[in-house]
Structures are given as C-alpha cells and as structure tokens.
Amino acid sequence: DVKVTQSSRYLVKRTGEKVFLECVQDMDHENMFWYRQDPGLGLRLIYFSYDVKMKEKGDIPEGYSVSREKKERFSLILESASTNQTSMYLCASTSGRAASAETQYFGPGTRLLVL
Amino acid sequence: GDSVTQMEGPVTLSEEAFLTINCTYTATGYPSLFWYVQYPGEGLQLLLKATKADDKGSNKGFEATYRKETTSFHLEKGSVQVSDSAVYFCALTTSHSGNTPLVFGKGTRLSVIA
Numbered sequence: 207d208v209k210v211t212q213s214s215r216y217l218v219k220r221t222g223e224k225v226f227l228e229c230v231q232d233m234d235h236e237n238m239f240w241y242r243q244d245p246g247l248g249l250r251l252i253y254f255s256y257d258v259k260m261k262e263k264g265d266i267p268e269g270y271s272v273s274r275e276k277k278e279r280f281s282l283i284l285e286s287a288s289t290n291q292t293s294m295y296l297c298a299s300t301s302g303r304a305a306s307a308e309t310q311y312f313g314p315g316t317r318l319l320v321l
Numbered sequence: 322g323d324s325v326t327q328m329e330g331p332v333t334l335s336e337e338a339f340l341t342i343n344c345t346y347t348a349t350g351y352p353s354l355f356w357y358v359q360y361p362g363e364g365l366q367l368l369l370k371a372t373k374a375d376d377k378g379s380n381k382g383f384e385a386t387y388r389k390e391t392t393s394f395h396l397e398k399g400s401v402q403v404s405d406s407a408v409y410f411c412a413l414t415t416s417h418s419g420n421t422p423l424v425f426g427k428g429t430r431l432s433v434i435a
Binding site: 246247254296310313314315 | 370423428
C-alpha cells in the first residue's frame, strides 16, 4: 500500500515564525502536491512538483515556498507565518507513470494554528 | 478554467436512506472524474472514478455515472450507514498522466444518524 506521511498532525506557531511542513511518500512517486483545506472553500492547491528540484505554483502560492531535494520528500515552508495561514494542510502524491487517470494518495493532514 | 460544482451541505440522513450528492463540472477536453471521501480526522481517499463518458464507477455500495451530455457525475448510494458519515469531494483532471493536479469541488459533509 502507498503510504504518505506528514511530520505532524497538529502544530501551533506564532505569527512571524518560519514553519516547515514535511511530507514523505514511500512508493517512488514522481508527483507530489500540497493543498490547504478550509471550511466552505474545499481544497486549494498551493504548489506541486513533478520531479526532484522541480516545482510549479498552484492557485494560492503567496506566502509559501516548497522544497523537493529528494524524490520521496516534499516540504512546504511558510516563510513568515500569519494568522490567515491557520488551516489544514494536505499532502498528496501520484506515480506519474500510469496510462490513465491516476489516484492521488493523501497524507492524514497537518492542522496548523498560527497565533 | 476547469471547475467542479457540488451541492452544498451539510446533508443529514437517517440510516438506510437513499443518498444523492450532485456534482457538475466544466472542463476543456475530456476529463476523468473522481469522488474522494474524507472520514473524520483523516486525509482524503479515493472512493471511485470514471475515465470516459457513460462509465460507471462503484465502490462500497456507492455509484456514479459519467454523463457527458449533462456534464455531471452524481454520487448515489441506496442505503447509507452511520459509518458513511464523512466529507465527499468531487474532482476532475484533464490530464491522464497524473502530472496535472486535480480540481476539487468544495466538499459535501454527510451525517448519517441511527
């Protein structure tokens, strides 16, 4: 079974702190994604990556950056956390090698509270 | 751009009731369509999918049929259980390689009461 793990289930940070959210997948997947989930807004794509050291902006990249130094790990960085970044953050991956529409595999999420 | 519209929740049903969650989409090309489910405290997981018109996806008693003429992919279940209480997301992609992110609807929360 594919496993996507996220470093923390819950985080509490202060405004202005630099925050790192880590995501690791164990199935040699090419593609990885970061979403945030907010009530009434559903899932919104922050960044994604289809290869090591490659990244693409999603719909709401402002205030975030990402790093993918190794294939299995995709990090989301909040350079200077703000209260409006309080949210649930979800990581996902796909193999990128399927011949037809692929399943995205999700981690359990990190609920971040910025005070 | 591509988009997905699903019915607003929350939806509250009694056990064994019939469930329909409506989903319509706008997309260029021929999208693949998905339903994902998020149980309390968990990430999303694939419930079912369909990759071409008239395909029916099914899993765990849930079904959805890809209707190109009405651009819809409504989720149905004949008899819901308390354990079906979750948030359901309709999604699409126009990429068949997995390189393009999914476009999600806003989710519909379902509560099933005994």
